[in-house]
Amino acid sequence: MALAMGLLVAFLLIGIAREQPRFDLDFAAAGESVTVTGAPVTSSTRVASVRALAITDGAGATIALTPRALTEEPNFLPDFPAIEAFMAEQDGIARILRSDPRIVVQGSDGGRRTVALQPVAEASLPFPFWYQLFVGLAIYAISVWLWAIAPGNRTHLYFALSGVGMLMSAGTAAIYSSRELAIGAPLFRILGIFNEVGASLFGIAMINLFLVYPRRIAGRRLAMALTLLLGAWTALAAARAVPNPDFGNNGTTLVEMAIILMAVVRQYVATRGDPVGRSALRWLGIGTVIGAGAFLGTATLPLLFDMPALVDQSMAFGFFLLIIAGIAMGLRRDRLFAVDGLSYSVLYYSAIAITFFLIDVALLYALGSQRLAGLMTGLVLFPLLYLPLRDRAIDWVAGTQKADPLRILEDVTRMNFAPAEQERVALWRQGLDHAFRPLAIEDGGGGATTVRLEEDGTVMAIPAVAGSPPLRLRLARRGRSLFRQQDAALAQRMVAMAAHADTQRTAFERGVVVERARVARDLHDDLAARLMDGLAQDRVEGLRATIRNALVEVRAIVNGRASAPMPVADALADARAEAAERLEVAGIALDWTPVAPPGLLAPNQVRALESSIREAITNIVRHSGATQVRVEVREDGGEVTLGIHDNGRAAADGAGQKADTGIEEAGIANAARDAAQDGADGPFVPGNGLRNVRYRIASAGGQAEAHAGPRGFSVSLRLPVGQSA
Secondary structure, eight states, X not given: OHHHHHHHHHHHHHHHHHHSOOOSOEEEEETTEEEEESOBSSSSOBOSSEEEEEEEOTTSOEEEOOGGGGOSOGGGSSSHHHHHHHHHHHHHHHHHHTSSOEEEEEOTTSOEEEEEOOOOTTOOOOHHHHHHHHHHHHHHHHHHHHHHHSTTOHHHHHHHHHHHHHHHHHHHXXXXXXXXXXXXXXXXXXXXXXXXXXXXXXXXXXXXXXHHSSSOOSOHHHHHHHHHHHHHHHHHHHTTOSSOHIIIIIHHHHHHHHHHHHHHHHHHHHTTTOHHHHHHHHHXXXXXXXXXXXXXXXXXXXXXXXXXXXXXXXXXXXXHHHHHHHHHHHHOGGGHHHHHHHHHHHHHHHHHHXXXXXXXXXXXXXXXXXXXXXXXXXXXXXXXXXXXXXXXXXHHHHTOOOOOHHHHHHHHHHHHHXXXXXXXXXXXXXXXXXXXXXXXXXXXXXXXXXXXEEGGGTEEEEOOBTTBOOEEEESHHHHTBXXXXXXXXXXXXXXXXXXXXXXHHHHHHHHHHHHHHHHHHHIIIIIHHHHHHHHHOOSHHHHHHHHHHHHHHHHHHHHTOOOOOEEHHHHHHHHHHHHHHHHHHHTOEEEEOOOOOOSEEOHHHHHHHHHHHHHHHHHIIIIIOOSEEEEEEEEETTEEEEEEEEOXXXXXXXXXXXXXXXXXXXXXXXXXXOOOEEETTEEEOOOHHHHHHHHHHHHTTOEEEEEEETTEEEEEEEEEOBOOO
């Protein structure tokens, strides 16, 4: 409804503007005279920038044209009689324009001529009109939108009233400030009164807003007193009951702006220690200081000192958009953390840019005055001294020192390589403190997996990572500001880095455990078997050969036994040869019919098969007391199965010795689990050797089984076989 009312007012203003006669002319002041561009001399010829002397009608009424007729804002005339004379002149010109208007022009040859003017029926309204109307309507829409979100909020109500005032002021000024030459005095006076009341309403609403937001800094009595005083001042100015126009309308505007600026300063002091309020005030400061300061400095103050305005009043209304946008951002406190950094950038960099620009100009001027010596000195001082110091000064003044990426990387790396979890947690907190300098770091933060900004940006929740519990960082930069979206993005990258580093560290530690387990298995199954063979040797040459083989085995263990895929037949042939040699030394017969199953074994399968057969033969030699060993090989459905049977005692691996707890591998729980097996013919208890066999075969994708029977001990090994090339 409020927006519809604003649109209705806008259409009404457009209708009034279109009712004024327009001739598609461009009048301009040139010293003490007026020039006109586009005055028709004949029906087919147009001239540019001729002097317009007067405007007349067919009945003989003539009014000389002076620059006063082009005055954009009559309130800047020196006194009320001048305003009344201006109004009378405007009224006379407007009557002529609506009758039979003719313009007296003087060409470059000095000759005078009178040219009849014909109104242009479909003449478009000038850009200044649309610009001012857009500014007023945009400010109104922003303010009533925010009020509609929380209509019961007093600050939002003040904000909405400021939008109403700005639509009244800018909308009415759009008509008379963009007139082609003149409008009737009654309409001009009505538009002027609405403009004055709207401007005053804007200022009074802003004052009341700043007195209660972000903190209440004044009581209601003071606010009411200021409202009545400024309202009465505006009424007296409209009734011409003040000494002069400057004291009336312009004085009211200056006083209102001064009160607003003082309220901003007082709010800055009141919000000390309140980052949310201070962040909101930054936006208020941006809009007020930059917007109001630009309007006063370019359109109002120069005229008060009899100087030409730097910007036309019609264009200066755009500065009020900065005021309204900044205040709207400040009032929307629930999203301040998303724009807090932008407010710093807009406000501080605007001031810093101007300051350092002036310093640069002064320095260049000082050096330039010395000509060649100054040039040579500048070439040395600028890149080596001035520019680095200038950058540091900007960072210090703006307070924009950023977290050092190398420092962050160093903190995360140190945390990752800390030996104890408690130390890693402490280093993680230290890294967060270096990056964000929070006022406090607290435990807690829920089960979120991503960084979140909470409580209007006063808290940044960090998820659990690398052994650290969830954390809550409170008040950034030692309590001087809110956390921003940039902070959340940086924290999320730090969390990702820490999680990745923790994963790598865990994988490294796991790899160390796995490698130690591999070395232990290889020492137990392979090297121990070689050394046992040496103990059984009676001949020196045989002992030397066994020692040489043991050294080869040590090198293979150290190097990780890297090899290429091997045919199944070749792997079984090598294992058969080694087993035959060892059993022969022990005086045990071997019954192993050579077979050549098709397919290939991967390197890890070859190692698993060799070590498992070697361990089985070692157990037979050490514990079984057998006289014969039978080995059966069969291939079925892409798998090769090897059965090793002896005729010795039905004893477990390590019988008669102390049972070992074994080495279990956390990553392959089923393969390494130390579990007793109940065979059909009787139970047995596995020792290190059989546990290693199960682990090796399971790691290679196969299965190992063992059981003790009445006539010996049996081990069955089954492995999948790959296709031959």
